[in-house]
């Protein structure tokens with residue numbers, strides 16, 4: 001039996017002793033105010049054993065990690081019809097890139113880059129009566145509590161400066177792959193990104209992907225295991241934009257990052273693990289977070305490979 005408390009403390013000390021290049025995301029002005037030296041980690045096994053270190057209880061902006069929640073909701077809602085609107089191939093491009101959209105006529109490469117998530121938000125806007133409320137309810141159900149909220153400052157900050165996403169939504173609309181008004185779709189998209197969660201809450205919610213569709217909160221089946229298999233596959237191949245190959249190579253787990261500095265990853269059937277450190281590398285992924293997860297899977301000598 002490993003001493004996981006000690007392992008997480010060792011990982012925290014190791015990543016803090018290395019000077020990682022990079023900086024906190026600043027294109028969303030409100031995110032630039034976050035202390036770059038924060039670091040938290042939460043490891044949760046499917047049997048309920050939990051180990052934490054650092055700032056694991058502090059909430060941060062989940063940003064693109066939301067793309068896993070919105071995709072799951074869209075699949076719950078319209079099933080495989082999602083794939084008529086979004087592809088499942090790695091993009092090899094940055095998360096906010098527009099270039100492929102022109103050649104591929106407004107069909108985003110995958111649901112975990114901005115263009116793909118914007119199309120997913122369009123689907124949800126068409127399918128749900130109260131998309132914002134139902135999105136929060138989805139997260140509350142997964143978390144087993146209604147304490148998680150959206151952060152109005154972050155939401156407004158991104159909404160006022162989200163020039164690239166505004167261009168992207170309009171571009172997709174020109175190819176007729178948005179049914180709703182781009183402004184309404186973006187309003188919902190920015191809302192989904194602006195949820196604050198802690199490492200403990202994220203790892204807990206992602207037990208869904210470690211437990212083949214079972215919700216950790218009450219053990220009920222929440223999503224079809226075959227759909228979970230697919231979502232995990234897309235996390236592995238597309239969860240880190242043009243660094244997805246590197247993450248699979250170094251860490252070896254399906255996962256998803258966000259520009260708030262969070263990363264959450266799962267080993268199906270074994271555990272979920274969430275890490276937070278706001279300083280991002282040049283691909284927009286948490287520098288210390290990637291390092292910490294690489295140390296973790298290397299040390300325990302277990303990944304999906």
Ligand SMILES: NC(=O)CC[C@H](N)C(=O)O
Nearest residue numbers: 063064095114193258259
């Ligand atoms: N990679 C991310 O976390 C990006 C999310 C951010 N809200 C954006 O759209 O730019």
